[in-house]
Amino acid sequence: MSELDEKLSVVLDQYSDDEHSEAVLNELLDDVNLQYKMRRYQMIGEVMRHELPDQINPDLTHRIMSQIRQIEPEQSSAAITKTSAQGFTLPWALLKPFAGIAVAVSVAVVSISLWQTLPVNPQPGDDGEQLVSVEQQKIKVLASQPMQGNPVTVSSNLGGGTRWIVKQDTPALQQKLNGYLVNHTEYSNSMQGLIPQARVAGYDAEQQ
Amino acid sequence: MGSNLLDAELVKRVQAGDTAAYDVLVQKYQHKVVNLVGRFVSDQAECYDITQDAFIKAYRAIGNFRGDSQFYTWLYRIAANTAKNYLASRARKSPNNTVDVEDAEHFEGESGLKEYANPENLLLTEEIKQTIFAAIEALPDDLKSAITLREIEGLSYEEIAEVMDCPIGTVRSRIFRARDVIDKELRPLLE
Numbered sequence: 001m002s003e004l005d006e007k008l009s010v011v012l013d014q015y016s017d018d019e020h021s022e023a024v025l026n027e028l029l030d031d032v033n034l035q036y037k038m039r040r041y042q043m044i045g046e047v048m049r050h051e052l053p054d055q056i057n058p059d060l061t062h063r064i065m066s067q068i069r070q071i072e073p074e075q076s077s078a079a080i081t082k083t084s085a086q087g088f089t090l091p092w093a094l095l096k097p098f099a100g101i102a103v104a105v106s107v108a109v110v111s112i113s114l115w116q117t118l119p120v121n122p123q124p125g126d127d128g129e130q131l132v133s134v135e136q137q138k139i140k141v142l143a144s145q146p147m148q149g150n151p152v153t154v155s156s157n158l159g160g161g162t163r164w165i166v167k168q169d170t171p172a173l174q175q176k177l178n179g180y181l182v183n184h185t186e187y188s189n190s191m192q193g194l195i196p197q198a199r200v201a202g203y204d205a206e207q208q
Numbered sequence: 209m210g211s212n213l214l215d216a217e218l219v220k221r222v223q224a225g226d227t228a229a230y231d232v233l234v235q236k237y238q239h240k241v242v243n244l245v246g247r248f249v250s251d252q253a254e255c256y257d258i259t260q261d262a263f264i265k266a267y268r269a270i271g272n273f274r275g276d277s278q279f280y281t282w283l284y285r286i287a288a289n290t291a292k293n294y295l296a297s298r299a300r301k302s303p304n305n306t307v308d309v310e311d312a313e314h315f316e317g318e319s320g321l322k323e324y325a326n327p328e329n330l331l332l333t334e335e336i337k338q339t340i341f342a343a344i345e346a347l348p349d350d351l352k353s354a355i356t357l358r359e360i361e362g363l364s365y366e367e368i369a370e371v372m373d374c375p376i377g378t379v380r381s382r383i384f385r386a387r388d389v390i391d392k393e394l395r396p397l398l399e
Contacts, residue, residue, distance in 0.1 A: 009384040011214055013358065015365050018213075025217055029228045039235045040391050040398065045359040046239055047340040053242045055329040056336070057256050058398070060242070061234050064263045068227060071268070 012041055215279040222270050234263055237280055241287045248291035252326060258294050262287035335397055343390040354382035
């Protein structure tokens, strides 16, 4: 007979102050023998009230706790996940409006990337003819035809750069080249009327 | 902090990951849950399987228990639903189950577990009952009255003190001494 046993008896009767109950609880969790005593104290009441099952199973607690210890790691990881989620409740609430923007930006980036990876020129084996516009076909036809008229002198100044320099006394050639450049720029990538970004074609403005 | 508050504290500790606290809750309520489940199923093995299942379900769900009700009320609800689901899955009903789910925990009738009894456990249970009743009979009158008023009549310490015309401290001591005497007889059976 100990003071702790008496406190246990009082706690089971719901007649104890917080201080004593806390002490009993701590002892109860650490002391298996005290747990058995609690079980027997309860059993006394159950027998007196005719509430004890017709046959008890002494292994039931062990069976239940064995099962629970098997699922405990799973439960613990779930608890950790839950705790983590709870810990970030406020920041997430603040960040939530930006999530939509982030998704929109991601979609835009992917779209632009895909657009830029589209083949500019038909690759060998591709059915590129289906993608070529009517205007491009006209250009192809023109390009395949022999140039009419007198040959135009175009000089290359490799020492000053890689650009062709068109002499100023050949306005017809300048106009023709301008036309080619405009056509090329507008119809490249098969996107009529749209000027693709980062695709600049030109010739030296410092015409002689 | 009484027994209900003790339950609340145990639940808090389980929610914090202390499995030992759940062990205490299982020990405390296993017989009550077995009795409840016994209203639904008549087979002993099934009864204990459902009881086990109910405690495991309660453990899994205890993180969601907010303490709006008493722990045992919540546990009984889980046990009753587990038994009902079991019966539904087996598409059969217990022949003795004429009790509404809500009333099952307060049902005073006989449990339907006798037919499938395990002789060894039956004998042990019978021995426990006989030992406890014999020990109570052998108690001095003041201890016997105190423990009877508490366990059978359900009186509070104050009410017992009034009935027995003694201080509350004496009531507390008498109830404990009665339990301690009975426990000394009971302990060898369960070791």
